[in-house]
Amino acid sequence: MTNNNFKDKVSAHIMEKFPLARKRHIQAGESLLGSGVLDSLGILDLVHYLEAEFSITVTDEELLPENFDSIDSIAEFVQRKTAVNKR
Numbered sequence: 001m002t003n004n005n006f007k008d009k010v011s012a013h014i015m016e017k018f019p020l021a022r023k024r025h026i027q028a029g030e031s032l033l034g035s036g037v038l039d040s041l042g043i044l045d046l047v048h049y050l051e052a053e054f055s056i057t058v059t060d061e062e063l064l065p066e067n068f069d070s071i072d073s074i075a076e077f078v079q080r081k082t083a084v085n086k087r
Contacts, residue, residue: 006054006082007075013049014071018042028071043068050074056081 007028014021014032021037032038038046046068047058056078067077 003075003079006078007071009053010050010074010078011071013053014046017045017049026071028075030071031069032071033065033069038068046074050078054078054082 011028014026014037018037020035021032024035024037026032026035026037032042043063047063050056051058058081062077066073068074
């Protein structure tokens with residue numbers, strides 16, 4: 001799966017589950033944390049989705065702002081995790 005596929009799936013989920021993302025017309029590079037789209041409960045919801053959708057496990061150590069700040073960073077994180085799982 002390409003980064004664009006990950007980005008499309010993550011973006012669709014965020015737009016569906018987080019009304020503020022739709023209201024603000026969040027773009028792929030915009031901060032989800034800084035804009036208030038994601039808070040701590042939103043991160044937990046997103047992690048649950050990522051683990052189920054992409055068959056990955058997100059560790060506590062990976063729950064960092066740089067991994068979840070934007071749709072771009074989330075897609076890159078998922079791409080890295082799925083690449084590791086394929087080894």
